[in-house]
């Protein structure tokens with residue numbers, strides 16, 4: 337066997353990494369100084385990374401280098417922490433799975449994820465999951481908010497098959513990150529799209545309606561047509577990283593469209609007279625929940641934004 341190879345990380349557990357190379361998957365470890373290079377990131381090597389691996393004296397494989405990332409999705413590891421967590425790298429699209437109930441995804445979580453995708457240039461589609469369980473009026477108002485903002489919203493159910501074909505066509509030939517809170521049905525959807533994948537799915541605990549973190553490692557699965565889909569562990573919070581408060585509104589597409597109508601070119605859309613964004617909130621043209629998320633992100637994140 338050769339002494340070095342390049343491949344793509346298809347599974348990251350924290351203690352070892354599966355690297356795909358010529359149809360095989362090779363378990364690798366990382367070298368100490370690679371850890372240091374990631375500085376603020378809790379995970380220096382992530383699913384989707386292209387890496388170079390070398391065999392050491394004992395024949396064990398070690399990741400020695402990471403190719404520059406085309407893009408990535410990153411969040412603050414926890415509140416008040418300076419550490420960041422990269423969810424995946426080099427993706428063509430993210431699917432944000434959300435549920436309106438069982439469990440309920442917080443609108444602010446959705447908005448934080450969308451802002452990060454805008455800031456890090458990852459196209460995103462919102463997938464309303466478990467549509468068989470959802471209230472039709474709640475679905476309609478969710479769609480109105482996010483389609484109004486400019487996002488595509490797909491409704492899916494692994495139970496009755498609604499939307500599964502649409503998801504298959506979204507995945508075709510691309511690398512897609514699937515993310516969302518625990519228990520929203522990420523693994524179930526991936527398994528429904530391709531039943532060959534032997535993925536464990538969980539149960540929603542009866543007592544608090546929350547997921548149980550069934551998926552513990554990010555894993556990339558190869559699709560028949562050359563695409564890849566990345567299943568990720570459920571995430572609770574989504575802290576923004578390296579997004580300047582003054583630029584935050586750039587990552588709300590509907591605010592970008594409205595802002596040219598503001599009186600001041602440097603309007604922050606908070607207190608200024610003649611603000612077209614505030615006017616749009618008053619008339620209902622801009623969803624109040626989206627604007628509230630904006631204000632909260634400005635306010636709360638200010639405390640620990642670098």
Ligand SMILES: Nc1nc2c(ncn2[C@@H]2O[C@H](COP(=O)(O)OP(=O)(O)OP(=O)(O)O)[C@@H](O)[C@H]2O)c(=O)[nH]1
Pocket residue numbers: 465466467468469492493494495516517518519520521522523524525536537538539540547548549550551552568569570571
């Ligand atoms: N009714 C209904 N239940 C679903 C649907 N999709 C998933 N579920 C159920 O929801 C529960 C959680 O599904 P998972 O696929 O494990 O959720 P997950 O998002 O992967 O969760 P984590 O791995 O913890 O992040 C399981 O009991 C599934 O059977 C759906 O479309 N409709």
Ligand SMILES: [Mg+2]
Pocket residue numbers: 522523524536537550551567568569570
């Ligand atoms: Mg899962």
Ligand SMILES: [Zn+2]
Pocket residue numbers: 595598599603604605606608610611612613614
């Ligand atoms: Zn304004």
